[in-house]
Structures are given as C-alpha cells and as structure tokens.
Amino acid sequence: xxxxxxxxxxxxxxxxxxxxxxxxxxxxxxxxxxxxxxxxxxxxxxxxxxxxxxxxxxxxxxxxxxxxxxxxxxxxxxxxxxxxxxxxxxxxxxxxxxxxxxxxxxxxxxxxxx
Amino acid sequence: xxxxxxxxxxxxxxxxxxxxxxxxxxxxxxxxxxxxxxxxxxxxxxxxxxxxxxxxxxxxxxxxxxxxxxxxxxxxxxxxxxxxxxxxxxxxxxxxxxxxxxxxxxxxxxxx
Numbered sequence: 001x002x003x004x005x006x007x008x009x010x011x012x013x014x015x016x017x018x019x020x021x022x023x024x025x026x027x028x029x030x031x032x033x034x035x036x037x038x039x040x041x042x043x044x045x046x047x048x049x050x051x052x053x054x055x056x057x058x059x060x061x062x063x064x065x066x067x068x069x070x071x072x073x074x075x076x077x078x079x080x081x082x083x084x085x086x087x088x089x090x091x092x093x094x095x096x097x098x099x100x101x102x103x104x105x106x107x108x109x110x111x112x113x114x
Numbered sequence: 115x116x117x118x119x120x121x122x123x124x125x126x127x128x129x130x131x132x133x134x135x136x137x138x139x140x141x142x143x144x145x146x147x148x149x150x151x152x153x154x155x156x157x158x159x160x161x162x163x164x165x166x167x168x169x170x171x172x173x174x175x176x177x178x179x180x181x182x183x184x185x186x187x188x189x190x191x192x193x194x195x196x197x198x199x200x201x202x203x204x205x206x207x208x209x210x211x212x213x214x215x216x217x218x219x220x221x222x223x224x225x226x
Binding site for chain 1: 118147154155156157158159162170172204212214215216217218219220
C-alpha cells in the first residue's frame, strides 16, 4: 500500500522567511496530493492540493510542487507569519484506491518566530 | 454553509466498553470518511461511507463499524475498547467519493 514520508518533523523559521516541507510517496499510481494545516486542538484544514496532471500550484503565499518521476511533493510558504505556526500534514491518494482513502505523513511542526 | 460537526467533543470510557461517535456532514456533501489520529501522528483512514454503504476500509479490526443515514450523517461505533483506541477521531465529508475532504473538530476519546 501507499506510504508517505514527511520531513522535517519540526521546522523553526524567522518571521518573513520561507518554509519548505517535503514529502515522498511510494505508490506511483497516486494522483492527488493535499496539504492540511492543523492548529492545536483544531480540525485539519485543507490549505492547498495538487493533482498529478499539474506540476505546480500557487495560492497567495502558499505553493505546492510535484515531481512525479521522483515521487515527491513539497509545500512552500513564503513571507511566513506567526499565524502560520501549526502542524502541517501532507497526504496522498492512489488512483487505485476507492474514494477518499488518504494516506497522511507524520506531520511537520512549524514554528514562526517573531 | 454549515461545516462538519461532531459530537461529543470529549469522551472517557473504560476498557471493554462500547462507544458511538456522531458526525453531521457539511451541507451538500454525500460522502463521509472517518479517521483516527493518535497523539503526534497523522490521521489514519478507518473507513468511508457513500450513499449509506461502506465504500472502503483501512487497516482496522471489525470492532470498528459505522453507519451512514439518509441525511448523510454518520456514526462510528467501536466495541470492546482497548487502551490503544485512545485518540482523536475525525470525521470528514466531501461532495463525492473523490472530492477534497473537509474535517470536523473531532472527538477526543480516552480509554482508561
């Protein structure tokens, strides 16, 4: 089955700097890759997603890149702000799997220091 | 637009007991998925319901079962609770089986 690895497990950046979180997946049939942000005690919130027919997607300060050949995808946050501090999860869904069986990474704790 | 709502928010049970968790899907969403999130880990897929039928299952034993009702709300039932069942249980709904998931705030289950 699918396996998703996420790095780093913790990331500290200075306010205004960029943050990059990387994930690799094992199943070449995976075709959908969402990113979720989870603040302490709150729900995971979808912040951006990308499908396998696209190499890059951007939404304001957030971008995701996908390299299908290498089977990895990354989240880029520019001009970080204190409110970006949270746990970020990547996930993958295989085209061979029914419905919304997402396989999540273990998460990255992002701390933005002001 | 009402988001995904879950009840209760917190629950404490004793090993061996049974528990039922409830979820109301976001308006217009016909698919509900359940995930278990242990402390410090990513969510793990339990199962998904579409049109009142189980439509996919993760690596969880049969004592984890569920239901979906005609209004698309859902229940997660766990029998014979074990200490390792202590976790945050997240419900997520989507427009259909392949649309992005939107999560509720979860139910924090503690088994003692």
